[in-house]
Amino acid sequence: MARLLLFNKPFGVLSQFTDRGSPTARSTLSDFITVEGVYPAGRLDRDSEGLLLLCDDGRLQARIADPRFKLPKTYLVQVEGDPQELELERLRQGVRLKDGMTLPADISRMDEPDLWPRDPPIRQRKSIPDSWLKITIREGRNRQVRRMTAAVGLPTLRLVRWSIGGWAVAGIAPGHFEELPSLGEMSRGPYDR
Structure with missing residues (x-):
């Protein structure tokens, strides 16, 4: 039976258990997760927060992380500026990045969500407004959401991955995780729809 952990990764934590090669010690998953034999199913950048799935089943891990399965990933994104419909439509249609x-x-635009405080807090500029967007993508390129918003002139200030498929971070405090009951046949769930 596969094990699946839903971890709320704090800002500044690497999505791996060790930090080899760094001259300064950086926070890793081993600072928060003591469950043996689980590994991240995908990645979440050090400067991003929110849901990171970890499991002990290589096949499930690949199905969650592999872009071929187009598992939806939803992000709550604070951007610098006031997005207009033109910028939002460009994002909806797809944006040309260096890798295609x-x-x-x-x-969609959204009101500021009721999230945990970020440590450290984001920079605030009195002369430039900021806004919140809910963005769902079905691929997983490196820093994709940040690059997409920058491509339309809306730099990302804060990025929180809220859900992957049917799994969400709601109710899980930063730095904590929940283990789902034994997956068994549930492991076919969200990505087989």
């Missing part, structure tokens, strides 16, 4: 066009994304 992105797939279309689901984008």
